[in-house]
Amino acid sequence: MSKAKPLRDPSRRRRPVFPGPDHDHDRCSTDAMAVAEALCVQRGQRLTPIRRKVLGTHKPLGAYDIIERLALKGPRPAPITAYRALEFLRENGLVHRIESRNAFVACVHNHAASALVVFLICERCGAVGEASSDDVTATLTSAARSAGFTPKSPVIELTGVCTHCRQA
Numbered sequence: 001m002s003k004a005k006p007l008r009d010p011s012r013r014r015r016p017v018f019p020g021p022d023h024d025h026d027r028c029s030t031d032a033m034a035v036a037e038a039l040c041v042q043r044g045q046r047l048t049p050i051r052r053k054v055l056g057t058h059k060p061l062g063a064y065d066i067i068e069r070l071a072l073k074g075p076r077p078a079p080i081t082a083y084r085a086l087e088f089l090r091e092n093g094l095v096h097r098i099e100s101r102n103a104f105v106a107c108v109h110n111h112a113a114s115a116l117v118v119f120l121i122c123e124r125c126g127a128v129g130e131a132s133s134d135d136v137t138a139t140l141t142s143a144a145r146s147a148g149f150t151p152k153s154p155v156i157e158l159t160g161v162c163t164h165c166r167q168a
Helices: 025-043 049-055 063-071 079-091 134-146 163-167
Strands: 095-098 103-106 117-122 128-131 155-160
Touching (some): 049 063, 063 079, 079 095, 079 103
Antiparallel strands (some): 095 103
């Protein structure tokens, strides 16, 4: 995992954990792409066309869903091509794997690749929110260290009902 500092802009407002139903997904995808481009330039890496296409959505998708989506805009890529793109994006903190859904989601929060991620997964609509807490991170990091444990994939998944479904 890379230990490069995140490219945070402190003047930016924090995104809501669960965007509203009228949320502009294209805007988030554009923002995620800009962060990915800047990160790759900073690290001397290439954001290849296939990596761009795989990163093009922040909705959770399985690898074969991604392949099907890519096939709509061109030739159907081999599964290994999609998996390699996902591996690159994941290693660089640009996508996260949601284990319980066997899906991948673009990261729009621009944090370090090794940062603790908490996914809040709505059981009704399937929305996935990404939350963070410095207190939770500190507590879990301390507990892991005291046990002599080094986390490989610092992800927590919580299921429940999002604010939009609860209000419906």
